[in-house]
Amino acid sequence: MKGFFGFALCLAMMLILVLFGTTIQKEQEQLEKIQNELIIAEQANKEKTLLENNTDKIIKIKLTEQAENKNFKTVKAQNEINTALENYLKGKAIAATIFGEKIGEPTKEFLKENSNVMILQTNGTVYAEYVFTSNALKNTTISSRIGNKIITRFEIPAGHTTRIMN
């Protein structure tokens, strides 16, 4: 009889251990799922930072080129910068309203209407400025939604300015 009780107790304890193990396993799976979401969010943020840094770099390099070449024809300078930007942003971002509604692709025409270039020379120093001005209503932008569940947004805000002095 003692053996039977011992066996039954052992069986009950094992059942409890199995149930507890299953619970821990389930929770671990849930945490791993969340961890994956967090990794995707980190990757999205990396992608966003790359877009921001590269956009800034392209504008800066092209603007510096224009300043070095003393290209005071601002329409031509703006066109060159916008062509480089269009090539980079094609497929990566969209022309949109500030509320995220798509207008179209960030074409040269869109960039021309939404940006301004100024190149001046004074006392031998060239001052150049590229501004993403947005439109007259300040309601257009270039943006991109990145991520899976945790969404980050790349956006060139109205008034974003790059200045160089050469």
Next chain:
Amino acid sequence: MNSIDGIIALCALMAGFALLLGAVNEQNNSLKEATDSINLKTTAIGCGAIIDSMFANSAETYEGKTECTIEENKAISEKGITTKSFEIITNARKESISEVETLEHYR
């Protein structure tokens, strides 16, 4: 005499069974409480981790489902009288949707 022995043995056996069942039932209840507690803590950690990630990555929205309440810098998960919380690095609030204060970036 033999029949009384038998009855006593049966009673002892029944008492033993009752004791065993009671103990197993008690353990089962404790296990359920522990399971709920672990589940709530996991949910709170999950919500907190998502909010922290939104803050750290300047995220705009979270399109998944969360099952916790948010009070200032705490993600709280509750069921019955059991409550588990997880401290988050920023302030957030939840009404119909959760709002997380993130830092402006690239401006």
